[in-house]
């Protein structure tokens with residue numbers, strides 16, 4: 565499953581951050597997933613549970629922020645949204661540029677460390 569290798573990458577980032585900030589427990593992870601990033605949110609949920617088990621992120625709140633596909637016509641500047649409507653009504657061949665929808669990144673990692681109990685990193 566594709567999402568397992570993505571989640572492996574997410575955990576590399578999470579554990580890196582945990583080390584940098586001396587976190588002993590991860591409490592929250594948020595990742596941003598674009599509509600056409602090719603990732604299934606349900607499969608990511610599963611992959612998260614798989615990697616979290618027995619790690620410092622076990623029991624953490626895992627959330628996914630989904631970003632819709634949007635684009636803009638280079639000719640008339642009209643904003644377009646969604647796979648079906650990503651074609652402008654103005655004349656000529658398709659000339660749109662993509663604005664959002666391909667994102668895939670770790671947005672927020674929050675955790676606790678022994679010294680001050682709470683720490684948050686981007």
Ligand SMILES: [Zn+2]
Pocket residue numbers: 637638639640641642652653654655
């Ligand atoms: Zn147009």
